[in-house]
Amino acid sequence: MYIYIYIYICNPQSYLRFVLFQANGVLLAEAIRALVTDGDAAVRTAAAATYWALHQRYPSEAEAILPKIQPPQQKLIQRHQPAV
16 A cells, blocks of 8 residues: 555656556456457457557556567557557
8 A cells, every 4th residue: 555655656657657557457458469359450450559559658568468469469569550
């Protein structure tokens, strides 16, 4: 409990990041993994876009999700990487 308060006081952005991925990181990874295997191409494209939006905001957490996804779906995600 005290770690949450400490992180929040020191840096509210870090607190949000900590809570988001501590509680929902697994769910988010599972959702992206499920959606990139969907039969509908529009859903797969939206899942890839979601991954890259997450990557833009939280790169290290997004990169931790990618190895948990099967190689064909990793390629799909990488194909949809936005231009820098």
